[in-house]
Amino acid sequence: MADVAEDLNYDCNYNMFLTKTMMGNLTAVNDREKVVRWMRKLATCNRTLAEMRLRNDFMYYLVLNVQNGELRPPFTENPPQGPLPALAHLLPGGAEAAGDEGAWIDSAFGKQKPMLYQHSPDGGAFLAAQPIPRCGAFCYLAVVSRAKP
Numbered sequence: 208m209a210d211v212a213e214d215l216n217y218d219c220n221y222n223m224f225l226t227k228t229m230m231g232n233l234t235a236v237n238d239r240e241k242v243v244r245w246m247r248k249l250a251t252c253n254r255t256l257a258e259m260r261l262r263n264d265f266m267y268y269l270v271l272n273v274q275n276g277e278l279r280p281p282f283t284e285n286p287p288q289g290p291l292p293a294l295a296h297l298l299p300g301g302a303e304a305a306g307d308e309g310a311w312i313d314s315a316f317g318k319q320k321p322m323l324y325q326h327s328p329d330g331g332a333f334l335a336a337q338p339i340p341r342c343g344a345f346c347y348l349a350v351v352s353r354a355k356p
Contacts, residue, residue: 215259219249222266225274232276241278241285245269248286258291264298265291 252262281297
């Protein structure tokens with residue numbers, strides 16, 4: 208468990224570093240101040256592994272916003288005072304971010320899952336956990352090897 212927490216903290220710190228280095232992409236000083244407030248809020252969210260995972264999800268989307276030079280909700284507002292788990296609905300994906308990662312698959316595809324999910328060894332769990340771009344394409348490439356007979 209300590210290794211998992213250490214990995215989550217490493218990822219968060221790396222994303223904070225990326226955000227700080229790309230802060231120049233934001234032209235409005237007000238936007239930069241909001242990003243700093245969000246980073247301070249997220250830096251305090253490390254009580255449980257679930258909270259740390261959610262914190263890293265927020266950091267990921269914050270990095271994308273700063274990289275694009277434009278803040279999108281929830282980062283257009285200052286971070287709320289409440290605990291981070293209560294803010295999961297603010298992330299793109301809403302309820303899925305709160306912990307029901309596979310729910311969007313069932314709601315989007317009904318009973319028939321895509322062939323990629325049907326043939327995936329984990330039933331599509333890896334793909335369901337990946338962020339979905341608002342525009343553009345999502346590409347997935349898998350390389351596997353099989354033992355020689």
